[in-house]
Every structure is written in structure tokens, then in C-alpha cells.
Amino acid sequence: MEGVDHLAQERSKAQFDVDQMKVIWAGSRHTLEVSDRIARLVASDPVFRKDNRTLLSRKDLFKNTLQKAAHAWKRITELRLSEEEAYWLRHYVDQPAYTDLHWGMFVPAIKGSGTEEQQKKWLPLAYKMQIIGCYAQTELGHGSNVQGLETTATFDPKTDEFVINSPTLTSSKWWPGGLGKAATHAVVYARLITDGQDHGVHGFIVQLRSLDDHLPLPGIIVGDIGMKFGSGAYNSMDNGVLRLDHVRIPREQMLMRVSQVTREGKYVQSNVPRQLLYGTMVYVRQTIVADASSALSRAVCIATRYSAVRRQFGSQDGGLETQVIDYKTQQSRLFPLLASAYAFRFVGEWLKWLYTDVTEKLQANDFSTLPEAHACTAGLKSLTTSATADGIEECRKLCGGHGYLSNSGLPELFAVYVPACTYEGDNIVLLLQVARFLMKTVAQLPSGKKPVGTTTYMGRAQHLIQCRSSAQKAEDWLNPSVILEVFEARAIRMSIACAQDLSKFSNQEEGFAELSSNLAEAAVAHCQLIVVSKFIDKVQQDIPGKGVKKQLEILCNIYALYTIHKHLGDFLSTGSITAKQASLANDQLRSLYSQLRPNAIALVDAFNFTDHYLGSILGRYDGNVYPSLYAEAWKDPLNESVVPDGYREYVQPLLKNQLRNARL
Amino acid sequence: MEGVDHLAQERSKAQFDVDQMKVIWAGSRHTLEVSDRIARLVASDPVFRKDNRTLLSRKDLFKNTLQKAAHAWKRITELRLSEEEAYWLRHYVDQPAYTDLHWGMFVPAIKGSGTEEQQKKWLPLAYKMQIIGCYAQTELGHGSNVQGLETTATFDPKTDEFVINSPTLTSSKWWPGGLGKAATHAVVYARLITDGQDHGVHGFIVQLRSLDDHLPLPGIIVGDIGMKFGSGAYNSMDNGVLRLDHVRIPREQMLMRVSQVTREGKYVQSNVPRQLLYGTMVYVRQTIVADASSALSRAVCIATRYSAVRRQFGSQDGGLETQVIDYKTQQSRLFPLLASAYAFRFVGEWLKWLYTDVTEKLQANDFSTLPEAHACTAGLKSLTTSATADGIEECRKLCGGHGYLSNSGLPELFAVYVPACTYEGDNIVLLLQVARFLMKTVAQLPSGKKPVGTTTYMGRAQHLIQCRSSAQKAEDWLNPSVILEVFEARAIRMSIACAQDLSKFSNQEEGFAELSSNLAEAAVAHCQLIVVSKFIDKVQQDIPGKGVKKQLEILCNIYALYTIHKHLGDFLSTGSITAKQASLANDQLRSLYSQLRPNAIALVDAFNFTDHYLGSILGRYDGNVYPSLYAEAWKDPLNESVVPDGYREYVQPLLKNQLRNARL
């Protein structure tokens, strides 16, 4: 069986240029080349193997993670990899590690909130990993509400120091990744207090451990918070607990880009606008959207390939059974997820652009688009991570029983992914922020203030609240402007309905609280419109490669029509479409599934995953699933002996009936 | 803090008699008393502790499971527990074990398919656990399609034996619980072949291991299939692989209740009707529905208690923040799940009755209601397990970051629960079976044949396809007949629409395949109607206890109106309700959430869980969450040393910059 491509026939059915699609997926030929090269490098390095990860004890797993992180750094330095290459290397190592927080949160926090001197002092240390940093914001009793943090940083003018303290148990820092065992430093968020006055939460660079022997410094209690979801998964990360007992740091270690404490202990704002801090948030959330598409595409790749391998029912006269991918129920669950992976990919690409745009505008002191950009990234973070978490689990179910095996890769992918719905802003809390912004935008419509960016459509409220969709036959649902209009109509009608309901409350805050569930739904509608419209924008660009554009059109339409079907209640109750039109859309959707079917395997091949990175027997490139499952089973430690450990004590006495007297 | 009830104030708010609700939940005062007594017995026994389970290696976990199973059996015999008490004891030990399959599948298979002699021979052995049995149906390449199994059982008239054989790799038995390490015997499903003729799949009792030393018998290769989802969770089970190389068993070990092979090798049907076998299926699925309610209620109990402990935002002047349970978004996610737990409880209770009813009718040779009962249990299995799996994960998200910790109990509950969506019938495959039955029922309507049982409403098709809901104000949505009618209207209209679409196909099978996704949705609508109607039936009974009935009415209405909201597209597109009515229903739903709020904690207290069984720090009865989380963290093996294992090899060289030369 070795070397045979069991999916070759599937691959031969593809109606488009897979190589060109790889370029589209990667973003550019250059990125494809770099990421592909680094993926192979990682895959071929035995230190980076991960197929036995779910069997490691917590301590061994953590040690393995330290080893991988050090080895990654070694390879990065030995091979003199560029920043881009180093990013891909860490990505393909595919094991959460303290380095994620070091590079992903600690460094950006200093870049975003540190003064130039501070950056000059700390960034080189961080870049060379002479210190290991983490991001310590959340506390045992306080998460979403950052303003409620209890840790204090009290300025002591006598010594020109801050005294950082955890006054209560609930003020213990809790969750920061890398904090538990690896980090030597942290950006600690604490309430700044000068002269008895509380100035709210600010960031401080605090050294936690000695650089000589890694022992915690005086006044510091630090440790790991314990096991998390799943085996392997995020347990490679040392999410930590930290208590600070009047720990003193020099005044210079408050991050002072936007506000400062002077030598005399005066609290002053710098001339750098606060809003600059939002830039970092846009940046971080944009990476989360990119990660969503990456995680979802892995799950979809596994489920798609396995669905072509797996056969069940429908055999005539002892012949081959039907591939489960040919069942319409399977398609109607799987293909929308495939479409979503592409949709999130492109909206992530657009967010990257948005970040650049916002940064440029900020540098020009133009804050006009910031609230919109902020709402938009918050909403897209929420939408894409929720859909991805659900999507991974659906892919697992699509694999039937075998999806429940660790070596399908799906359980660990799910376990490692789901906290994305919670960190960097709980998804519901984020939707409510978006809703607040939408209500503000609606309220300003009468003033003639033009909504910007992704809310531009709200400027056409007059038209959108009374228009009727022109869709009259199934094919009309392939028309981008027909699709866009119904998404716009639904979104604005939901927002306006909320605004009207809100206006009936004398107390707006009470109204917002009471209607928050509807408001969150309006926010979802708005975000889905963004995803659809960015996908349409993408498809309307020049796209080279035989048949590539056609496939993207199919995927885009599937994403849109599936969303209509899933949220049909919204579309119908707002009168954005009629029941008849919904039924036509559904017919069209079925037909799109059939069009996609022959291209399904090639569309997941375009993700260009190595078997190493995918980490799934069910998702093997060559489809040679069964011998591989069989061989893998025997490696489980339980199979080290035929008669299990414990037999003599706990099974034999039972069988020998040495525990008699049952009334049964 | 010890001994303080942090939820006392919540408990004092309850507007109903919690003790009476416990009786309702348990099913009877007797069951409450027995289950409560046994729960405490298990909780107080150190052998049954499970708080360190997720830290055990696979081998230690399995050994621990063997120990618990033996200890359970010891207690059962020592204390001379009744069958009922023994059931509860195994239930509260709460760790998947080979005994689940022994009692839950092996014994019922013999009872259901064995002749009287066979039962007389094998059941006493099984009852005394002198043998350990498992249920070996699924193969590596064959699951849902049982008729496609490859294992063969060829009759050899020379020796009066069957030769059981695994002809291919894909015919390896794969998944059976208990098979890997514990079972001495299996009911093996194999294609019966006599005289070269294939009679399809039948069950055979096969001894796998020696009763002396537990070694596999000649021709038998048996082992564990490896790690599954999560840590702890279902990894305590030895789901196994089995290959049979021409293994010979006496002819008497074919399960011969409905068909037999004679000494001469003739295949004959007994006079016992085949349909009897369905009785077992109804039985097993009824237990799965009961388990769904049990698993969901655990998750809901954890999320509800923690939502009352957790505070976030809304603090005025440094006072206490708002309990997150007071946020309407939190309520709109949590309370429908609380309502679902109760709904599934009562529909499970009803299924138990149905099983008795079916059994009685079968004994009287009345098969008339069997197809309906079969469809109904298939559908309810699918509906309740899918909703429970999703619901557990939603409860985890409702706990924010802390829900991601193993000791919240939610990750393991999810991991151990989700395969219920797959085993005993893949949930989608089951829905399609229901849909087939619905299409048959619709097709027979013109003939005047009266639909029975849960399809009785279909007899009123004429009325239901054209009626308009009378709901005119929000309160109308509290009226059971208003609710029932819209659920009936939606269900039958979806079925009839499918039937009409089907009729356009010349080939019915092709039509069914093409429309299968719509058909599955129609099946869901039918099943939701069943749940709603059984809840309404329950609430309309005499219910003693102050305020208890009122609470059940609130829960029933929440379940119904939430379902309408979630599936609004169905209700609107079928014209079962109008957009205006939907909006009124939603208003009513919000008001129901407010009514439920003060009773939330008491409603989960009514599940009567011990802290041991619940296994969650976030769900502790006393709400004393934070000190407990803090104390627990330090027990993680990673915290055995302050400086982690691996520091010297993998961290120090990095910090000391001994891996230089980065281009970064």
C-alpha cells in the first residue's frame, strides 16, 4: 500500500489550477514559497515530532515544549532565518509555548505602550531572548472587566519606585501564558496610585525571576495554574499564577508612552494620544482572525479527505460502498465550513490591510476611522473564532467514530483552539461592544454624519429599510449585488429595530442591558455582512489560474447562501427576503454543493499542509487511513502487555468469584 | 471561609419547594432516597476519588479504572445492594469502564437475542461476573452500515462449529468498549455463511481470553485502539481492536432467538418475530436520552452556580460588580439549557414508559406501534445528544477563562460525552431514518390510515397546514395549546413540503438523497415537537409542592419559545407564525428569563448532585470558588519544583545567549 495515492482519482477530478489556488491561499507566491520551505524543514526535523504528544505527562510535555522552543531558536539562529521565516518556523512547530506570548504580547505591549527609551532598552533584550516576557493582565477574580483589576502599583517618591502588590487572593494574576515557569519578566497591569489617588490600570515591566538561577525574586510567588482542556493541546503552555508582595520596581518601568509619573510623583498625560493603544489591539485581533482561518482549514482538510476515503452504505452487489462525501447531508455540513475557511482567510487578509491603514492614519493624527476599525476587528474576532470552534467539532463529528481518536488530530485541535473564543475579549462581550457602536452609528444617521468603512452601507438606510430583493429564480442568488443587498438589508433592519426598541426605555443603559441579546444578534448580522462583502471584493479582483476564480465564486456563494439558510429567521422576520426566495436560495445552495464536490479534495490540498503539520491519520495526504490507524493503535502504552497492569489485583479476583454474596 | 455558603442568599430567593422539585427530578421519592444515599456512599469512599484523574497516564488511568470497578463490585456484594442500588453505585463512580458494556450491551444482547437455554447458560455467568463481556459490532472499515460488516462466521457441519474470521484489515473489530484489555467474551457480529450462502449479519458469543491467565486464545489478536478525546474522560475505557483468525466456536454460541442453524447446517427462522430485536434498541436509546439529561444538568449546574459567583463590570463606587448571571446575554444562553435539561429529563421518563408499552405489545404480538416507537427513540436519541454536546460546551464558554481549566469539570464532561452523538447510531443517520418514517406516514395519510403515537398530530394535517396561530399578545405565548399548535404546524408543513418535493423525482431514492438535508430538518422539527409536548403533558399533571408547578411551567415555556427563536426560519417560512408573533414570543421569553432568575440556583440544586459527582470547583455547592482554584493549582506536577525540569538544558542557554547569530 505504501506510496499509493488513494486520493489520486479525487485529485484528477479537480477543475482548477491547484498551484495557483495555493498562491491565492498563501497570499502571494513569495509567502507560499517561504511557508512551504519552512513547513518541510520543520516536518523533517525529529525534534519537532508531535505524534506522541497526547501521551506525555504534564511535566514531560512541558519539558518537550521547552526543548522545541530552544531548538526552534537554535535553527532560527543557525540558519539565520529572517523574521518572516522565523514566524513560519514557530507556526509550524505547532505547540503552544511561552514564546507565543513573548513575541505575540510582551513585545507588542512594549512597542505599543513603551516610550522610545523604554523600547530602546527592552526590545533588544527581548529580541535576543535574553529575557523572556509575558503579559500579565487577568486576575483570578477579574478578566473581561480590565478596569476592575485589583493589583496596585503605588508610587513611592522616597525611593522613586513603584510598589507592586496583590492585596487579595482574587487579585492574584491568573492565566498569563508563559508566566508559570518560563518567563523572567512580565508586563503587569495594575492600578496606578500616586499620593493616595487611583489613576486606573496601567502597565509595568516587572522582573519575576533571577536571570542567574531562574528563582523567583523576593516577594514573588509564581506557579502554574494546572491542567487545561484536553491532552496535549494547550497544556504545553505554563499559564501562570502570580502574587506580588510589595515588590519594588524603578519608576522607569511603568510603560509611559501615553501617561507618565514624574520624579515628583505627578501623574501627567503625554502628548501621545491614548487612541494609539488601540492600534495594538487591531493588530492582535487581526492575527486571531488569521489563526481562525488556519485552524478551521486544518479541520476541514481532515474531514474532507477522510470523507472521500470513508465509505458507508449504498453498495450494489458487494461492490464499493458510497463515499460519505457524496451524501448531501455530509456536504451540507462540510462544504459551508470549507467555504468559511476561505472566507475567513480573505477577511483576515483585508484586516491586515486595515491595520496598515489605521496605523498610517494614526500617525497622521487622524482618528476618524478608529472606532469603526475597532468595532470591526472586535466583531470579526468574535464571529470567526466562534464559527471556527464550532466548525472544528463539526468536522470531528463528520468523521464518525474515528474522529474521536486522538490521532485523528481533531480532539487536540479543538481543545487547543476553543480558548480563542474567550481570550483577547470574551466573544459575547465583544459583540456587545460592536452593538454599542452600531447603535451610535444609527443614532447619528439623522444628523447626516456619513458612516465610514464597513458601516458605509448604513448611509443607505432609507433605501435598505424598504427595498425588496429582486431574486426571482435560483440563479439570481449567484448575483453578488443581490446577495449583498439582502445582507445589508437584514443587518441594518436589525440594528434599526434595536435602536427603536431602545428608544422606548427612559434609561438607555437599562434598555441596552434588557435588549442585549437582540443587540448581540444585530452585531452578528453586521459582521457576517463584512465577511460576505470582503469575499465578494476578493472574487471580483483579477484572479489568474485556470478555473480558480470560478471555484472562489462557488465558495463565496456557498458561504453567503448557507449563512442565509442558517439565519433564515433574521432574513424573514426583517422582511429582507420572502419564504419563496429563501426556498430558491436553498435550491441554488444544493446545486453549488454539487458543483463543488469534484473539487473538494483539491480545494483542501490548496492549503498546502504537510502531514506533519496536519497531524492527522484521517487527513493523510495519500488517504491511506486504515493501515495507519491499525499500526498506530499498537503504540499505546496500554498495549505494552497483553494482560493489563492491574489484572491480578482487580480482574482475576472478580472472575474467580472471590467477591461473592451479590444479591443480584 | 470554610463552611460559609456563598450562595446562601441566592438559595433564599427561591420561590418554590426545592425538596419537592428533587422528587420530581428524581422521578419518585423512593428514587431520590436511593440515589441520594448511594451518591453519598460513593462520595465518601476514598477509592472513588477522581479529582486527579486528568493527571494520570493512560496505564495508570486504566489501572485505576480496574480498581474502581473491582471496588464497586466489592461494595455491591458486601453491602448486598439491590440491582437498583448497584446501578446507582456504578453511575456515581462516574468513570467509563468495561462494566458499562458488560451490563449495558453484552447482557442485553444475550437477553434480547439469546434463546432461553442460551440465557440460562450465559446470564448467570455474566451476572456473577465470572465472565466479562463486550459488544463487538463495529469494524475498522464499517460502522453505521451494519449490513456491510466483513467478519464471517462460516458453519462447519463436520465439527458442528462456526469458524469466525477477519478476512481483511478493514474487517478488524474496532471500537468495542471493554474489548481491548478486560473482556473475556464478546458478542461478535459476523456474516453467517452456511453452505456457501451468506445470510447477513448475526451475533455470536466468542470467548476471547483464557479464564485462567487472561491470555488471548489461539487465533485471537486483541488490543486497545489508543488515546481518545481529552485527558481522563473516555480514556479509562479500553475500546479495542480484534482480529480473528479462523477461530472455532460451538454451534450453540450463535445467538439463536430469531434465526438458527441446525445441526445439519440448515438456516431456519424461529417463530419468534424479528421485530423483538427492536425492543432492545428502544431500551438502549431510552437510557441514552436519560444520560443526556444527566450530562446536561451537570454542565448547567456548574455554569449556573459559577455565574452567580462570578462578577464582572457594573460596580458603582468600588462596590461589588454585577453577577454575570444577571446579564441578559448570559441568561439567554444559560436558561434555555437549564430548561433543556428538564425537558430531556421528562421526555426520558416518558421513553421509559414507552419501552414498557412496546414490550407489552410485542409480547401480545402487536407490532403496530413499533415503527413509530422506533423512529421516535431514534429521533430523540439524536436530538438530545446533539443538544447536550453543544450545551456542555456552551456552559464551558459561559464560565469564561476558568471554564477552560480541567478542574472546572467541563472539559472532561464534554470529552466524555460527545461520542454519544456517534455511537448507537450516528445522529444524522438516525435523523434520516426518522425522515423516512415521516415520509411514509405522510404518504399514507390519503389512505385514511391513522397515524399513531407521536405522529397522531399528522392525522390533523388538513387543519394544521392552513391554520393561523391565534397569538396576539406576549401572554398568549404562555398558552400550551398555542405553543403546541405552532410546533405541530411547523413540523407537518416541513414534512409535507419534503413529500411534495420528493414527488417531483422519478426515482424516490435519488430524491431522498438529494433532499436529505431538508429531510433531516423536518425530522428535527418533529422531534422538537415531541419534547415540547411531553414537557407540556408533564406540567399538566398534578404536581405537589409549593411553587413547583409554576417553575416547571416557566421552564417548559422557555424551552418552547427558545426553540421557536432558534429555528425561527422554519416557523416563518412555513407560515406557522408571523414576524409580529415571533417578536411577541421573544418579548415573552425575556420576561420568562427574569422570572426564572431568582430560582436559578435552587433549580440546579434540585438535581441533588454531590460535589464529588459534579467534580467541579466552579460548581461547588458552597460557591467558594476562588480559594479552591488557588489551592488546586499548586497540586499540578509542574509545580513540584519552582524551576522547571528542562531549565538547564533548554532555557538557560537561551537566556545566556549561547545560541547567537540571529539575523533578527
Ligand SMILES: Cc1cc2nc3c(=O)[nH]c(=O)nc-3n(C[C@H](O)[C@H](O)[C@H](O)COP(=O)(O)OP(=O)(O)OC[C@H]3O[C@@H](n4cnc5c(N)ncnc54)[C@H](O)[C@@H]3O)c2cc1C
Ligand atoms: C488559554 C487562555 C490563555 C490566556 N492567556 C492570557 C494571557 O496571556 N494574559 C492575560 O492577562 N490573560 C490571559 N487569559 C485570560 C483571558 O484574557 C480572560 O479569560 C478573558 O479575558 C475572559 O475573561 P474572564 O475569564 O474573566 O471571563 P468572564 O468575563 O468572567 O466571563 C464569564 C461570562 O460572563 C459573561 N460576561 C462578562 N461580562 C459581561 C458583560 N458585561 N455583559 C454580558 N456578559 C458578560 C461572559 O460572556 C461569559 O459568558 C487567558 C485565558 C485563557 C483561557
Ligand SMILES: Cc1cc2nc3c(=O)[nH]c(=O)nc-3n(C[C@H](O)[C@H](O)[C@H](O)COP(=O)(O)OP(=O)(O)OC[C@H]3O[C@@H](n4cnc5c(N)ncnc54)[C@H](O)[C@@H]3O)c2cc1C
Ligand atoms: C466512544 C465510542 C464507543 C464505541 N463503542 C462501541 C462498542 O462498544 N461496540 C461497537 O460495536 N461499536 C462501538 N462504537 C462504534 C460506533 O458504534 C460507530 O462509531 C458508530 O456507529 C458510527 O459509525 P462510523 O464510525 O462508521 O461513522 P460513519 O458512518 O463512517 O460516519 C462518518 C460520516 O458519514 C456520515 N454518514 C454515514 N452514513 C451515511 C448515510 N447513509 N447518509 C448520510 N450520511 C452518512 C455520518 O453522518 C458521518 O458524518 C463506539 C464508538 C465510539 C466513538
Ligand SMILES: [Ca+2]
Ligand atoms: Ca495525559
